[in-house]
Amino acid sequence: MTCHIPFKALALLLLSGLITGCATPTPYDYTAFKQSKPASIVVLPPINKSPDIKASYSLLSHVTLPLAEAGYYVLPVALVDETFKQNGLMNADEMHMAPPAKLHEIFGADAALYIEVTQYGSSYKVISSEVVVAANAKLIDLRNGQLLWEGRALASTAENQNNSGGGLIGLLVTAAVNQIINTLSDRGHEVAGIASQRLLTANKPNGILHGPRAP
Template sequence: MKDKINVLVFVFALLSTGLGSGLAWAAEGEEANEPSVGGDTATLSTTETLTPAAPTSILIAPVVNHSVDVDAPNIVLSTLPIPMAGRGYYVFPVNTTKIVLEQEGFYEAEVVHQQDPTALAALFGADAILYVVINRWEAQYIVLSTRVTVDFSYRLVSKAGEELWQANQILSYEPNQQNSNGAAGLIASLIVSAVENTSPRYLSLTEKANSTVFRRSPTGPYYVRGKR
């Protein structure tokens, strides 16, 4: 009985790495970690069903911004390639993408998001598009401290226009209040909140939102469990 418990504990420890690894695409004929060069043409027998080809490459569209901070979309954009590639996809270079879209006349992220996904994907040869929207990106000054809040929406859409995955994440950060007595303590707190540079806070909240959300996103052909 004791041996059985030992085995169970060991198996549980191994399985716990699998938790939150997300969905795996059940595409036919695809092996994990092997680059797919393109679909093979095959004749289907009447007993086979055609499953949609799993995406291997993702275009990260410029980020739509509903906040008043004009720097926010580029900051968020810079945080997306690494986690998205970590889910096992080829990710198109975001800076190159942005510049090419601008050359095509698409200067506004909103306009890019409104384009037909099939046409947009075809421009790059992408299998799917990641759309990210900043709903909130704000610092609220609450008496003696600053609360920083971010709120993002994520959508993964196939080149056929099918929504593959979507998520929403809201995160806030507010420093712990020190219980200081007297006027000196109050003034110190006011100074701290006034001079605090919120930029690193926004960045770390964004990265945390991404990692939380991508843990539940579908994985691609290059995904390796335990690696990011």
């Protein structure tokens, strides 16, 4: 049995799909964030879900700048990492399991930033080579354990690549050259800086709010 859909109904379905596809993201609920008003943040070394062992500390080295520019006092990340290790917590997974109240007692910060690196490094795909860094973050109030904000960001060297000319041979050569450059220069660290800026820059849609020291 053949099912015939009226033309008007089909048009409405297509229009509905277009509207859904173009819908803007739901605005983030900042109620808890605004009530908390954190002034100081301790950043925990990121959990690394990528195969590259450099990912965690590469991203960690970039996060202070955007948070400071957003108006927060950020505890020195190297000091925080060493404090954890002096207390027997040797990796990021263990550090993230520490109770918020205990972190507040040790560091005295209003909030903690928990980061997870989901992608880091280069990939070679026959006719393309790119470096990708992706991360998720959560800001937790250490005084009551409440979630204040969460977000995610991704950066890739492929964003600026133009592979429209040269044909298949050109694409293969470009991919090979990019792979060599990415490996020799550790472009993952450079891309991690872009990802951290996208993740933690204030005053962008659904991004982190400005802190009390913002200009």
